[in-house]
Amino acid sequence: MTQQGLADLNVPERVLRTSQIKVHGEEGFEGMRRAGKIAAECLDMLAAHVQPGVLTDELDRLAREFTLDHGATPACLFYRGYPKTVCISPNHVVCHGIPGERYLREGDILNIDVTVIVDGWHGDTSRMYGVGDVPPRARRLVDVTFEALQRGLAVVKPGARFGDIGAAIQIYVEAQRCSVVRDFCGHGLGQVFHDSPNVLHFGRKGEGELIKPGMLFTIEPMVNLGKPQVKVLSDGWTAVTRDKSLSAQFEHSVGVTESGCEIFTLSPAGLDKPPIQGLG
Numbered sequence: 001m002t003q004q005g006l007a008d009l010n011v012p013e014r015v016l017r018t019s020q021i022k023v024h025g026e027e028g029f030e031g032m033r034r035a036g037k038i039a040a041e042c043l044d045m046l047a048a049h050v051q052p053g054v055l056t057d058e059l060d061r062l063a064r065e066f067t068l069d070h071g072a073t074p075a076c077l078f079y080r081g082y083p084k085t086v087c088i089s090p091n092h093v094v095c096h097g098i099p100g101e102r103y104l105r106e107g108d109i110l111n112i113d114v115t116v117i118v119d120g121w122h123g124d125t126s127r128m129y130g131v132g133d134v135p136p137r138a139r140r141l142v143d144v145t146f147e148a149l150q151r152g153l154a155v156v157k158p159g160a161r162f163g164d165i166g167a168a169i170q171i172y173v174e175a176q177r178c179s180v181v182r183d184f185c186g187h188g189l190g191q192v193f194h195d196s197p198n199v200l201h202f203g204r205k206g207e208g209e210l211i212k213p214g215m216l217f218t219i220e221p222m223v224n225l226g227k228p229q230v231k232v233l234s235d236g237w238t239a240v241t242r243d244k245s246l247s248a249q250f251e252h253s254v255g256v257t258e259s260g261c262e263i264f265t266l267s268p269a270g271l272d273k274p275p276i277q278g279l280g
């Protein structure tokens with residue numbers, strides 16, 4: 001990483017700021033690897049518990065215990081007043097669904113989003129799960145959303161621009177006759193949960209800031225089967241599609257390397273895309 005000139009400055013972790021976007025060194029990558037691994041392992045653990053009749057609050061409790069047992073801190077708990085460890089967003093919930101007295105039902109699709117802090121570093125990741133047999137249109141939405149994240153990740157390398165990520169995702173998603181949510185975005189992260197830049201999941205190639213080695217951020221496209229508009233419920237968190245269409249999301253935390261990116265939140269169990277049972 002380019003840190004020359006900072007060696008004798010008393011800057012923690014020698015973060016280099018180019019424009020507003022921080023550039024991190026090996027220490028940051030090592031911290032992000034530890035945090036990302038625990039976040040991914042938490043989602044791996046939850047996969048077996050996504051069953052009909054399970055309360056979303058029970059999944060939250062399991063995630064909280066897992067996080068604490070691994071010496072990590074739940075980043076979402078009490079973040080801006082958020083009351084739980086994870087976000088659980090079923091069916092037409094776009095993001096930030098609050099776990100509670102809601103039972104999982106056969107045919108549901110749901111996103112579980114976990115963020116942990118390990119030695120000050122944030123690991124932020126989410127996946128889609130299916131409950132029992134899931135109808136074909138929901139399975140297709142999950143497939144499209146997973147592929148959208150892969151298309152975004154494939155763009156990340158030094159010299160590309162943030163707009164290239166958004167364009168790759170938007171072009172793919174719209175060609176599948178789905179829509180990209182505009183109201184929420186990916187974000188820089190590291191020792192800060194939501195840092196600069198906003199990583200938009202739509203846009204135009206060649207626009208936005210240059211991507212540089214050492215940048216740390218998430219890509220987390222939300223894709224709707226219907227129109228892109230969302231509204232936030234009166235709890236102040238739960239975002240739903242305005243047209244009640246199904247919504248899906250996947251998220252990884254990444255660091256830019258000299259040749260591409262390192263994904264910190266890959267599933268050690270190979271469950272990056274948990275299998276969803278078919279119906280019809």
Ligand code: MF3
Pocket residue numbers: 076077079080082086087096113114115124125220237251
């Ligand atoms: N993990 C979410 C993200 O991807 C943020 C959740 S903030 C919370 O950025 F407060 F709703 F938990």
Ligand code: CO
Pocket residue numbers: 124186187218220251
């Ligand atoms: Co995020």
Ligand code: CO
Pocket residue numbers: 113114115124125126220251
């Ligand atoms: Co997240």
